[in-house]
Amino acid sequence: MKLKTASIESLDRIIHERARLAIVAALAAEKELSFAELRVSTGLTDGNLSVQLRTLEVAGYVSLAKSEAGGRKSRTSARLTTSGRRAFTAYLADLDRVLGRWRK
Amino acid sequence: MHPEQAEDQVALIRSVMERTTRFTGLPGAACLVAGGLAFAAAGASWATGATFGPDGRHALLAAIWGITAGVSAVQVVVLSILAARRRGSPAWTALARRVVVATLPGLYVGAALTEFARRSGRHDALPALWCLAYGASLLGLGLYAGWKANLAGILFLAAGTLALFGVLPGGNLLMAISFGGIHVLLGILILGGGSHEAQDRVD
Numbered sequence: 001m002k003l004k005t006a007s008i009e010s011l012d013r014i015i016h017e018r019a020r021l022a023i024v025a026a027l028a029a030e031k032e033l034s035f036a037e038l039r040v041s042t043g044l045t046d047g048n049l050s051v052q053l054r055t056l057e058v059a060g061y062v063s064l065a066k067s068e069a070g071g072r073k074s075r076t077s078a079r080l081t082t083s084g085r086r087a088f089t090a091y092l093a094d095l096d097r098v099l100g101r102w103r104k
Numbered sequence: 105m106h107p108e109q110a111e112d113q114v115a116l117i118r119s120v121m122e123r124t125t126r127f128t129g130l131p132g133a134a135c136l137v138a139g140g141l142a143f144a145a146a147g148a149s150w151a152t153g154a155t156f157g158p159d160g161r162h163a164l165l166a167a168i169w170g171i172t173a174g175v176s177a178v179q180v181v182v183l184s185i186l187a188a189r190r191r192g193s194p195a196w197t198a199l200a201r202r203v204v205v206a207t208l209p210g211l212y213v214g215a216a217l218t219e220f221a222r223r224s225g226r227h228d229a230l231p232a233l234w235c236l237a238y239g240a241s242l243l244g245l246g247l248y249a250g251w252k253a254n255l256a257g258i259l260f261l262a263a264g265t266l267a268l269f270g271v272l273p274g275g276n277l278l279m280a281i282s283f284g285g286i287h288v289l290l291g292i293l294i295l296g297g298g299s300h301e302a303q304d305r306v307d
Contacts, residue, residue: 021116021117029120030198033124034194034197040123041124098105098107102107
């Protein structure tokens with residue numbers, strides 16, 4: 001079965017984790033999403049979403065911006081950075097390689 | 105990574121991307137109210153003698169259906185905002201903006217054809233033309249909202265086409281069948297499917 005598996009070291013560990021993968025996938029589909037939209041898209045809890053977004057921001061994959069929402073509490077929005085989009089594309093290529101090898 | 109895990113990751117990516125780009129902001133209740141308003145307007149038109157025929161009190165007819173369209177649009181907006189608040193998500197998103205833009209061409213065509221029919225005295229053709237324009241508009245919504253809006257759009261197009269060529273009756277009866285009945289059907293379909301599809305939680 002060794003032939004059918006990819007080296008885990010070659011994978012982007014930041015994106016590989018499912019909660020972060022969901023966030024990155026959502027942001028790949030929409031240029032910019034608010035915190036609330038991301039919560040609906042990913043199904044993550046507020047706490048987990050905050051933590052994972054912070055991890056992605058520290059990794060340089062996501063940029064976060066805060067804006068005032070009409071005098072009420074501030075609105076946080078997120079978007080993929082260029083390196084985040086590149087990492088997501090590379091991760092998709094890794095998945096494609098694993099599945100391609102399996103189907104041969 | 106095992107292939108099975110890779111397949112799981114691909115499935116997750118697909119489901120999240122679909123959910124992100126699918127519009128679920130139209131509440132079924134708003135469609136039911138829109139249908140109810142159309143039934144009421146058709147009844148009021150019939151009761152007051154405001155018809156699409158040549159001697160049909162057209163000013164009154166325009167007032168009844170104009171007010172109905174306005175109230176209907178406002179309640180859709182209000183109920184959509186309330187539904188979004190209940191979900192804890194904003195109503196006016198980038199996706200919602202694209203949905204509105206996608207529905208505008210059909211509505212514009214409807215407005216232009218209305219003015220043309222009015223000037224040329226073809227009030228009798230208005231219900232069929234409205235069905236066609238509104239059906240096209242719903243198909244624009246269906247690009248983002250999925251099969252329920254598409255089905256409603258196709259039913260409007262079919263009703264409009266059949267009425268335009270005399271297969272279906274026109275006038276207030278067509279308005280009741282289409283803007284009343286199809287909206288109620290759409291509302292039932294949306295409510296029957298739940299407010300959202302079950303979400304795969306990833307945490």
